[in-house]
Amino acid sequence: MKKIIVAVDSFKGSMTSSEAGNAIKNGIRDIHPDWNIEVYPVADGGEGTLEALTYHRSVTERTCTVTGPLGDHVEASYLWYERDSERIAVIEMAQAAGLPLVPIDKRNPLYTTTYGVGELIRDAIDQGCRKFIIGIGGSATNDAGIGMLQALGYHFYDRDGRDISFGAKELAKITDIGFEDVIRDLSSCRFQIACDVKNPFVGEQGCSRVYGHQKGATAIDVEKMDRSMAQFADLVERIAASGRKGIFPNGDRNTPGAGAAGGLGYAFLMFLDGVLRPGIDIVLDEIRLEEAIAQADLVITGEGRLDAQTLMGKTPAGVAGLAKKYGKPVIAAAGCFGEDVIQCRQSGLFYDCVAVNDILSEQERMHAMEKEKAINHLRMRMRKYFENFELFERSL
Incomplete structure (x- = not known):
């Protein structure tokens, strides 16, 4: 049985941190119902x-x-x-x-x-x-x-x-x-x-x-x-x-x-x-996320938009930094990617970056969706991703 820590920031305009985290959790459990998945709402001092x-x-x-x-x-x-x-x-x-x-x-x-x-x-x-x-x-x-x-x-x-x-x-x-x-x-x-x-x-x-x-x-x-x-x-x-x-x-x-x-x-x-x-830093200390990450097999973090700004002290970078300390692989989930998302991919913080909008039409973006629709799309994207988790494991 795998232990996964899900600690994502809010997807602004669509989902709170806990809503997004639970959408990811439910998507994984659709495929792996026996896995131990813990959701930790996180934020960088602002909303959430x-x-x-x-x-x-x-x-x-x-x-x-x-x-x-x-x-x-x-x-x-x-x-x-x-x-x-x-x-x-x-x-x-x-x-x-x-x-x-x-x-x-x-x-x-x-x-x-x-x-x-x-x-x-x-x-x-x-x-x-x-x-x-x-x-x-x-x-x-x-x-x-x-x-x-x-x-x-x-x-x-x-x-x-x-x-x-x-x-x-x-x-x-x-x-x-x-x-x-x-x-x-x-x-x-x-x-x-x-x-x-x-x-x-x-x-x-x-x-x-x-x-x-x-x-x-x-x-x-x-x-x-x-x-x-x-x-x-x-x-x-x-x-x-x-x-x-x-x-x-x-x-x-x-x-x-x-x-x-x-x-x-x-x-x-x-x-x-x-x-x-x-x-x-205050939030991660107070919720004792580091203790949970130390015992995990995999960490999932993310936010509504993943781009170069993500690396500048924002929530996913903070979570990934803790995971790196313990050698834990990190997947970054996002509503959409910015044009400079390549910097996130090349940073060494994330094993993989996954966006919801790559399975939606070009006109759709997470921030424009109704909450229920955004939650369902995120759940569906994570379900699809973890259908091939055995391939992911072999690549680590």
Whole structure:
């Protein structure tokens, strides 16, 4: 009896990760009903990440009223689950500080805040969570995470010793940082930050210059924000170098990803000892896919479209990398191939690449299909492929 691990990303517009995985599983079982086939939903930190992290787990969803990016109240939700006697919170920053929460005519990162993100973290701590997985894509903010930190008890003082207000406009006013009211349990928390951007905190590739315009900043605003952030980094890194309690640096202004989400990455690195990791790495670790792959005979991964971009940190490359570590053959299944799919074939990661659309008309593509039709086509394609599995085995 064969043991096969199926770990495919969602086929965007057609199937979720689990739907695609089970279509593959059912196609194989049509031919080999006695094989042990395990499906693991996977994702790279974007769409489908929550499904991957919580598949076959008992999950609690909690909704809170928090401070939105404009300072008004919004409803935001997060999840938590238990693993190895730990309560793990999964939070999407965009729930409390995302760009869609701000009307187009009100978008201006000089005034938006991450305060609600800190409120979500604080609530999760009150629920007993001490381990956090936080996605920080899609922010409306450029406040260096000071709003989040304020909600957690940090003080940012101006020259008169008063707490500053919200938004990037306040960064230039900060002359000192207070740690006396930081919530006690924060030091026992661990933060993994799903972060796939590499921008530093400041400079030509920093968050202000690269992302400020799409959040509503003018060219003048961008320059002001970048200078203010550099000034803020000077203060934070000077305090860190002095050994003063309260900052636990896990990087600096030049750390790749420090500029993620308008500098929220920097706040996690410098104040919360957070670790910035590619989303796919966090997911694969949390679902313990490596342990399953080590015991498998064959691994099947894939996504809706297989092309050169697949090799650039996307889900199939992450799964195949684990399989290669244990010498396991990998088949990549896709809805369709890009013109540069040859790079996937030549990468050494995959034994074979299989597309559904090679048995469909040229007009049909997975993303245009109804869900049921897409599932059936994928199942049929895998059934056809594994009818000749004995030939596949002899070729290994």
